[in-house]
Amino acid sequence: MRALLLSLALLTGLCATAQGTYQLAVLKYNGGGDWYANPTAVPNLVKFCNGQLGMNINPEVPNVDVGSPDIFNYPWLDVTGHGNITFSPQEAQNLRNYLIGGGFLHVSDNYGIDQFIRPALKLVFPELDLVELPFAHPIYHQKYDFPRGLPKIHEHDGKPAQGFGLIWEGRLVCFYDYECDLGDGWEDPEVHNDPPELHRKALQMGANMVQYVFGGAE
Numbered sequence: 165m166r167a168l169l170l171s172l173a174l175l176t177g178l179c180a181t182a183q184g185t186y187q188l189a190v191l192k193y194n195g196g197g198d199w200y201a202n203p204t205a206v207p208n209l210v211k212f213c214n215g216q217l218g219m220n221i222n223p224e225v226p227n228v229d230v231g232s233p234d235i236f237n238y239p240w241l242d243v244t245g246h247g248n249i250t251f252s253p254q255e256a257q258n259l260r261n262y263l264i265g266g267g268f269l270h271v272s273d274n275y276g277i278d279q280f281i282r283p284a285l286k287l288v289f290p291e292l293d294l295v296e297l298p299f300a301h302p303i304y305h306q307k308y309d310f311p312r313g314l315p316k317i318h319e320h321d322g323k324p325a326q327g328f329g330l331i332w333e334g335r336l337v338c339f340y341d342y343e344c345d346l347g348d349g350w351e352d353p354e355v356h357n358d359p360p361e362l363h364r365k366a367l368q369m370g371a372n373m374v375q376y377v378f379g380g381a382e
Contacts, residue, residue: 186221186222186238186239187221187222187224187225187226187237187238188206188209188210188221188225188238188239188240188241188242189225189226189227189228189235189237189238189240189241189242190206190225190226190227190228190241190242190243190244191227191228191229191230191235191241191242191243191269192227192228192229192230193230193243193245193249193250193251193255193284194230194249194250194251194252194255195247195248195249195250195280196247196248197245197246197247197248197249197277197280198245198246198247198274199227199243199244199245200227201244201245201246201274201347202244202272202274202347202348202350202351203351204350204351204352204355205242205244205272205347205348205350205351206225206242206350207223207225208350208351208352208367209350209367209370209371209374210222210223210225211223212350212367212370212371213370213371213374213375216307216371217307217371217374217375219374219378221374226238228241230251230255230258230259231252231254231255231258232258233258235258235259235262235267236262236265236267238267239266239267239268239377239378240267240268240269240270240374240377240378241262241267241268241269241270242269242270242272242347243269243270243271243272243281244271244272244273244274244277244347245274245276245277246274246275246276246277247276247277247280248280249277249280249281249284250280250284251284251287251288253287256284256287256288259288260288260289263288263289263330263332263337263338264332264337267337268336268337268338268339268377269330269337269338269339270338270339270340270341270373271285271338271339271340271341272340272341272344272345272346272347272348273340273341273342273343273344273345274345274347274348275318275345278342281340282294285330285338285340289330289332292330292331292332294328294329294330294338294340295328295329295330295331296326296327296328297313297327297328297329297336297339299311299312299313301327302376303327303336303339303372303373303376304327304369304372305372306371306372306375306376307368307371307372307375308368308369308371308372310368310369310372313325313326313327314326314327314341314344314346314369315344315349315362315365315366315369316343316344317344317345317346317348317349317358317362317365317366318344318345318348318349321343323343324343325341325342325343325344326341326342326343326344327339327340327341327342327344328340328342336376339373345366346366346369346370348366349362349363349365349366349367350363350366350367350370
């Protein structure tokens with residue numbers, strides 16, 4: 165039933181984009197990690213997508229608890245942080261229902277989340293493994309072309325940026341940017357003093373993700 169309600173809610177929201185009635189939301193989680201780490205990131209992404217893709221997403225970005233039925237009001241949930249993430253069985257089931265029902269989850273590694281997000285996602289989908297998406301995947305080739313996959317925004321350990329996904333019945337339900345730090349790149353430039361080129365690339369890759377998930381006006 166909840167999956168059906170989500171599908172109906174998404175249909176209603178996507179049909180009402182002219183009024184900007186659907187929203188992206190930041191996911192709150194337990195465990196002690198700083199889910200609130202990048203407060204300007206998603207609002208800046210929304211502003212960029214509205215301006216560059218001709219979309220009309222609601223500029224307000226709420227915070228929503230992973231175990232709350234309210235997650236079904238938002239077709240996109242964004243996760244970031246540096247530390248521990250824990251899902252209770254009820255929270256994991258709630259998120260699973262949301263994703264199976266049509267929702268999308270973006271996780272941005274803010275340096276330190278990897279060892280916690282992988283087991284947390286395994287609770288949500290025990291039968292699925294995170295798989296690295298090939299550079300030919302369409303998420304890298306929307307309005308903006310990234311022939312070598314994710315841009316490297318912050319150095320971290322000096323490892324290459326990688327994009328992983330959870331795929332449920334042929335649909336990408338979760339995209340995880342690892343060793344990339346898109347969320348930091350979306351923030352106001354003065355927060356991390358990123359060069360304008362990196363800030364722009366991060367927003368362009370984020371716009372590709374939004375266009376891939378929702379489709380754009382172009």
